Amino acid sequence: MPELPEVETIMSLVKRRLTNKKVIKCKVLNSKLRWPIETRKFKVLENRTIKSVKRRGKYILIEFELDKVILIIHLGMTGVISFANNHVYKRHKHDHFLLFFNDFIFVFNDIRKFGSIHITKDISNMFLIKNLGVEPLSKKFDENYLLQLSKNRLCSIKEFIMNQKIVVGIGNIYATEALFLSKIHPKMKAKYLTLSKAKSLVSNIKDVLVQAIDMGGTTIKDYVNADGKPGYFTQKLNIYQKKTCPIHKNNTVKNIKISGRSSFFCNLCQREEL
Numbered sequence: 160m161p162e163l164p165e166v167e168t169i170m171s172l173v174k175r176r177l178t179n180k181k182v183i184k185c186k187v188l189n190s191k192l193r194w195p196i197e198t199r200k201f202k203v204l205e206n207r208t209i210k211s212v213k214r215r216g217k218y219i220l221i222e223f224e225l226d227k228v229i230l231i232i233h234l235g236m237t238g239v240i241s242f243a244n245n246h247v248y249k250r251h252k253h254d255h256f257l258l259f260f261n262d263f264i265f266v267f268n269d270i271r272k273f274g275s276i277h278i279t280k281d282i283s284n285m286f287l288i289k290n291l292g293v294e295p296l297s298k299k300f301d302e303n304y305l306l307q308l309s310k311n312r313l314c315s316i317k318e319f320i321m322n323q324k325i326v327v328g329i330g331n332i333y334a335t336e337a338l339f340l341s342k343i344h345p346k347m348k349a350k351y352l353t354l355s356k357a358k359s360l361v362s363n364i365k366d367v368l369v370q371a372i373d374m375g376g377t378t379i380k381d382y383v384n385a386d387g388k389p390g391y392f393t394q395k396l397n398i399y400q401k402k403t404c405p406i407h408k409n410n411t412v413k414n415i416k417i418s419g420r421s422s423f424f425c426n427l428c429q430r431e432e433l
């Protein structure tokens with residue numbers, strides 16, 4: 160599943176390809192996604208020029224000139240964006256959505272259909288966007304913010320940092336890695352976070368995300384970047400899906416389920432508290 164670094168990488172590629180390009184035609188091939196694509200709304204994109212491409216959480220926002228029309232794309236679990244040549248494009252089984260440009264076609268393909276495509280003129284009130292927490296790489300995401308929101312929270316610290324209403328884009332892999340580097344047990348209750356732990360956690364979250372973005376995004380399987388290259392980065396992970404701790408080389412990495420997700424940790428580095 161693409162996480163923030165993957166989405167950031169794809170967003171940059173999409174930005175490079177689409178900025179200042181005019182959409183000639185828009186075609187919905189299969190509207191069945193997490194939310195059905197509202198096909199009739201998409202005509203408005205035709206003959207409009209793309210002003211910019213941004214990321215908010217794990218959403219790719221394609222902004223058009225005039226009226227603040229924005230196309231919002233979420234890749235879900237298996238969404239892939241690719242660019243096809245106008246003349247040689249052949250419809251693939253799970254192609255859902257096409258944007259035709261002068262010299263290429265933007266293709267959204269999604270085998271498992273957990274992705275989504277929406278259009279809005281009012282991004283700040285859009286239901287998928289309006290309740291999103293802060294961006295982890297922004298200045299707003301600091302130890303005071305994290306500490307303030309963690310007060311009285313009974314959920315585990317791992318669930319807390321993966322809560323998109325608190326901070327966006329931290330999925331299972333990066334939560335696991337950042338907790339390991341911060342020496343925090345993934346099951347520790349969020350309310351036991353201290354200022355020094357919050358400081359270390361914030362800095363490690365930023366570090367693992369920036370490193371992954373620099374590497375072009377992590378992936379476990381089935382995932383291909385928009386330029387067709389797999390974004391493998393697993394060799395840089397310390398604890399996720401590892402057998403032994405990189406510090407305690409004889410200690411087997413533990414794997415527990417938290418909210419149904421595999422949570423890897425070293426019980427010597429990350430001692431259970433309270």
Ligand SMILES: [Zn+2]
Pocket residue numbers: 404405406407410425426427428429
């Ligand atoms: Zn260890």
